Amino acid sequence: MCNSSQITIMKQQKMPDCLRNSWIRNIIKESSPQIAALQITSTIIFTLSIAFFIVILGVFVNNRIKKFMVSENDYFVVNNVTSFSVGRSMHMVNFSEWISPKEVWHSMSDEELLWRASMVPSIKDWPYNRTPKVVFMFLTRQSLPLAPLWELFFKGHESLYSIYVHNSSEIINEFLESSVFYKRRIPSQAVEWGRASMVDAERRLLANALLDFSNERFILLSESCIPLFNFTTTYNYLINSKQSYIGSFDDPRNVGRGRYNKRMAPTILLQDWRKGSQWFEVQRELATSIISDKTVYNVLRDHCRPPCYMDEHYFATLVAKIGKDLNSNQSVTWVDWSRPGSHPRTFVRKDVSEGFLSRVRGQSDCVYNNVVGSLCFIFARKFHPNTLEPLLKVAPVLYGFNP
Secondary structure (H helix, E strand, O other), X not given: OOOHHHHHHHOOOOOOHHHHHHHHHHHHHHHHHHHHHHHHHHHHHHHHHHHHHHHHHHHHHHHHHXXXXXXXXXXXXXXXXXXXXXXXXXXXXXXXXXXXXXXXXXXXXXXHHHHHHOOOOOOOOOOOOOOOEEEEEEEEOOOOOOHHHHXXXXXXXXXXXXXXXXXXXXXXXXXXXXOOOOOOEOOOOOOOOOOHHHHHHHHHHHHHHHOOOOEEEEEEEEOOOEEOOOHHHHHHHHHOOOOEEOOOEOOOOOOOHHHOOHHHOOOOOHHHXXXXXXXXXXXXXXXXXXXXXXXXXHXXXXXXXXXXXXXXXXXXXXXXXXXXXXXXXXXXXXXXXXXXXXXXXXXXXXXXXXXXXXXXXXXXXXXXXXXXXEOOOOEEOOEOHHHHHHHHHHHHHHXXXXX
């Protein structure tokens, strides 16, 4: 309480000190619970902020440690399925798997596949010990009836070859796990003879095979093809060759120049027009150029339709325009065109003998690395499924196989 003198002074001042102090004490007393709550809330917020900061710091430090502990050459991240991943949106890939995928099945579209396969390293020195492989690409309608013969051919040479199978059949019978053909089927689509879909399948095989950087030589085969020599001879012939093997010639007949469409100009002129067998063999550089091409492909797709058969003209014309110096202009796959018709002769069981195959193997008037007199063919077609048994019988003599 203020005394009388203080009250007198109160008349002269707005608020006396005693009243002011009493008022402040009352305010503090009344607001102390709110202040305490505010202090507790501030403490909680501060503690949570510190905890959050510690968590973020821990994650950052952990990632930095992993970065230094894991070699950058061993792992990298593939962000989406446009790579060769098998459908996951984020995928850790081992470096060895990237340069040589173990699985051939993937979720890429053709457009994505061709783009991915067209990549060529600018650095020419390989960052690993690269052993060049020969690629055997089987373009089949259904099964591989001569697979047992090929099994013997490949036996013991696992590090020197790769196998890819394009099978357009809706019914697929998987090979046994012990087979060299087990899970070697690539994503395939329906194929129609003489149409663009045939060329699409062949480019699809090439593109899938190019994903393996160890693959150097690429041979296209059908289910009716057989090897004429053992694996060692075949491998050495192809790996040491300086050129590719695509038949490409100017055919003046109606089945050649007669198929040329003037609408192909100016991209493809009549003097550019070539014909050849679809069963080719190419080295890696030319294979990359083939799957990277859009110009010649688009023109033939639009203007080469039966009786113009795209698979007989596309590769022959393309190589004449972009890879003439890389091509020997001959095939390594023998066929018999001695009989009239639009298809070569098919050999059946009674045709197969040691003498017959020796005559085919013995042709040696071809050019190899600019030397005349080398063997001409290392594969042959067309062999009916019923030739398997006689082929296996003559295999030990001709190839040195152990049946």
